[in-house]
Amino acid sequence: MTAVTARVWVGECHFDHVVCESAEDAVRELAAGTTVVVPSFDVAREALELFGAPVDEVAYRIDQARRRNRVGATD
Amino acid sequence: MTATITKIASDEFVIDRDWKDVAKLQSALRERDAAALWGVGADLGRAALFGKAKRFEGRNVASFSLALTTPVPYRFRFSHGHIDDARTESFSAVPLKDVDPRTVEASQFGLRSGGVNHYLTVPYDVTGELFDKTRNASNDWPVIFVDEDSGTKIVQQGHHRTTAALLVGQLVRARVVRGHFKEGVRR
Numbered sequence: 001m002t003a004v005t006a007r008v009w010v011g012e013c014h015f016d017h018v019v020c021e022s023a024e025d026a027v028r029e030l031a032a033g034t035t036v037v038v039p040s041f042d043v044a045r046e047a048l049e050l051f052g053a054p055v056d057e058v059a060y061r062i063d064q065a066r067r068r069n070r071v072g073a074t075d
Numbered sequence: 076m077t078a079t080i081t082k083i084a085s086d087e088f089v090i091d092r093d094w095k096d097v098a099k100l101q102s103a104l105r106e107r108d109a110a111a112l113w114g115v116g117a118d119l120g121r122a123a124l125f126g127k128a129k130r131f132e133g134r135n136v137a138s139f140s141l142a143l144t145t146p147v148p149y150r151f152r153f154s155h156g157h158i159d160d161a162r163t164e165s166f167s168a169v170p171l172k173d174v175d176p177r178t179v180e181a182s183q184f185g186l187r188s189g190g191v192n193h194y195l196t197v198p199y200d201v202t203g204e205l206f207d208k209t210r211n212a213s214n215d216w217p218v219i220f221v222d223e224d225s226g227t228k229i230v231q232q233g234h235h236r237t238t239a240a241l242l243v244g245q246l247v248r249a250r251v252v253r254g255h256f257k258e259g260v261r262r
Contacts (some may be wrong), residue, residue: 003201006216006248014190015173015248030201053202061203064215065175068167 004044004065005053005075007035010046023047043065078119085207086140087129088149088173094136109148110177114244117195124148124238125188129203137245143188148238149181153229153256163254166232173246176237179228182220186238194239200248205236217249222256 001012007030009017020026021024023046026036030051038044042064048058068075078092090097100123103111112120124145128136143219153251195207207214217233233249240247 001170003248006171006200022100048202049218051198051201054204057202057204060210061215064212073167 001074002065002069004041004048004061007037008044009037009075010039010041010044010065011037013037020047023050027051041069049062077116078122080118080122080141083138084244087138088122088126088141089138090118090126092099092119092122094128094139097126097139098136101126101201104146104148107148107150109150109241110152111175112148114236115242117239117242120242121188121191124186124191133214141188144185146184147181147186148236148241149179149234150228151184153180153227153260154182155231157256157260158231159255159257163220164252166213166216166250166252169252171216171248172251174217174228174237174251176241176245176247176248179230179236179237182229182231183234186235189240190235191238194236195242201234204209217247219249219251221251221253223253224255243246 001014002010004010013035015035017037018029020036021028022040023043026038026047027050029036038047045058045062049055078090080090082088086121100111104123112123122139125141126139127142129140130138144169190206197204205214214232218231220229220231237247252260
């Protein structure tokens, strides 16, 4: 379970959340104030960019989350 | 009930609430009663934290200025230097937890209005966009130290995020590291 941001997770999440398969669904849920879990970092990136997050911030957060995921660190 | 701050001149503002409400909160803050700010909302909270009476009509405050900095609303007894890093978990090794911002103390003295405003206006929870643009993994998330002996919780990183969460009445998602103070630190 890896958090990209407080309300965007990849894989699993231990808070109340909604599972979203697509970036569009995730954006809809994020706008409603929900924590979302998406299937991959690529979907997370797409969702954050669609939501309007700054591109450089998204790149940094995805990179940090990937690093944690690679070493097996859980969020 | 929410409040709205309106700018009426350079560094001069009004709020659609009786200033007594602001003054009451400021009085609580002088006693480091941060819980008084729980859920008061962005503008009433900003007025309480940064507002200084500027113009009076009779005995009533007609307008105020907003300071650039203010003391942190939390009790401040310990800094990073008091924590025994060797006997404290690393922020990178712990999962995220939701922490009640009414239950913490601070490890720094002040807040910047720009920082609090940032977290009150930018959807940080979704975007992760930080006020401090310095890329540093230790600041990616708020970090809250918990002393295993006393249970005291101290914000190590994320004072502005924690304060913003306090004003809007939300928990703050943080890395909670358990550990100990250095030997000889009086709690």
